[in-house]
Amino acid sequence: MKIISNVEKLREEIKNLKISKNGTVGLVPTMGALHKGHLSLVEKCRKENDIVIVSVFVNPTQFGPNEDYDKYPRTLDADAKLCEDAGVDILFAPSPKDIYDEYYFKNKETTLICPPYDVVNKLCGKSRPGHFDGVCTIVGKLFNITKCDRAYFGKKDAQQLFIIKKMVRDLNFDIEITGCPIVREEDGLALSSRNTYLDNNARKNALNISHALYKVKGLCKKGVKEADTLIDTALAYMENLEVEYAEIVSVDTFEKIDIIEQSTENKALMLVAAKVDSNGSKVRLIDNIEL
Numbered sequence: 127m128k129i130i131s132n133v134e135k136l137r138e139e140i141k142n143l144k145i146s147k148n149g150t151v152g153l154v155p156t157m158g159a160l161h162k163g164h165l166s167l168v169e170k171c172r173k174e175n176d177i178v179i180v181s182v183f184v185n186p187t188q189f190g191p192n193e194d195y196d197k198y199p200r201t202l203d204a205d206a207k208l209c210e211d212a213g214v215d216i217l218f219a220p221s222p223k224d225i226y227d228e229y230y231f232k233n234k235e236t237t238l239i240c241p242p243y244d245v246v247n248k249l250c251g252k253s254r255p256g257h258f259d260g261v262c263t264i265v266g267k268l269f270n271i272t273k274c275d276r277a278y279f280g281k282k283d284a285q286q287l288f289i290i291k292k293m294v295r296d297l298n299f300d301i302e303i304t305g306c307p308i309v310r311e312e313d314g315l316a317l318s319s320r321n322t323y324l325d326n327n328a329r330k331n332a333l334n335i336s337h338a339l340y341k342v343k344g345l346c347k348k349g350v351k352e353a354d355t356l357i358d359t360a361l362a363y364m365e366n367l368e369v370e371y372a373e374i375v376s377v378d379t380f381e382k383i384d385i386i387e388q389s390t391e392n393k394a395l396m397l398v399a400a401k402v403d404s405n406g407s408k409v410r411l412i413d414n415i416e417l
């Protein structure tokens with residue numbers, strides 16, 4: 127496995143691999159601190175492509191001024207070991223200076239990919255203004271740099287997956303996007319790099335998120351179909367958490383659903399974001415479940 131930080135070197139290496147392997151390029155974009163959730167994407171990518179690239183980049187343009195950009199976990203040596211063991215061909219780990227130009231560092235501005243207001247200004251985007259512009263911009267840049275044929279994203283970040291798919295359609299990227307299932311701990315907690323922030327008590331409280339989602343799924347299966355009732359149930363289960371949102375939307379449109387009907391069944395997604403107190407600060411976690 128090659129570890130590359132420079133964009134031109136990466137392009138050169140991909141060109142060489144394409145000549146020697148003569149096949150498809152798969153990309154798994156990440157921010158590192160890799161766990162089994164990320165590795166499930168890598169595994170799928172490895173199965174479906176001849177050349178596998180994982181990117182590790184904590185992207186400054188998707189973090190708000192009061193968010194955890196500086197303290198986000200950076201564990202490149204461990205990430206490299208996991209990628210090597212998973213059969214990755216190239217680990218692309220650039221620094222911000224490899225990705226953004228001097229103008230950005232001077233003016234804190236760059237050319238952005240901005241999805242429509244109504245698509246980004248809800249759920250996670252409501253409390254994180256500019257977040258999805260930053261995400262689309264870095265993912266668009268990675269698509270252009272790697273010229274990948276396929277890219278793999280987790281359903282854990284369901285709104286992100288929806289927005290990336292839309293960006294690919296809207297901007298005619300010739301890239302197949304695959305959404306991969308959420309990987310959880312045995313007790314239900316969705317794996318996340320931010321779980322490393324959780325102390326024991328916070329870990330216990332964080333578990334209320336997935337438990338609330340499972341409860342709602344169970345109720346829905348038993349015939350409770352009104353979104354308001356299901357949302358109230360979720361809220362009641364999310365004890366010791368500062369809930370940012372709990373909503374039920376259509377997976378196809380990300381518009382709110384009021385009643386889960388036959389036609390929307392298996393197409394309704396309950397999404398939650400909540401903050402949990404840990405070591406004197408708040409950790410923001412997200413999760414979702416198909417109903």
Ligand code: AMP
Pocket residue numbers: 155156157158163164166167278279280281282283306307308309310316317318319
């Ligand atoms: P991140 O490093 O958090 O930006 O995540 C990189 C990719 O891994 C994104 O597409 C995430 O949706 C995906 N991912 C993160 N956690 C999980 C998980 N528990 N299960 C499946 N995919 C995940």
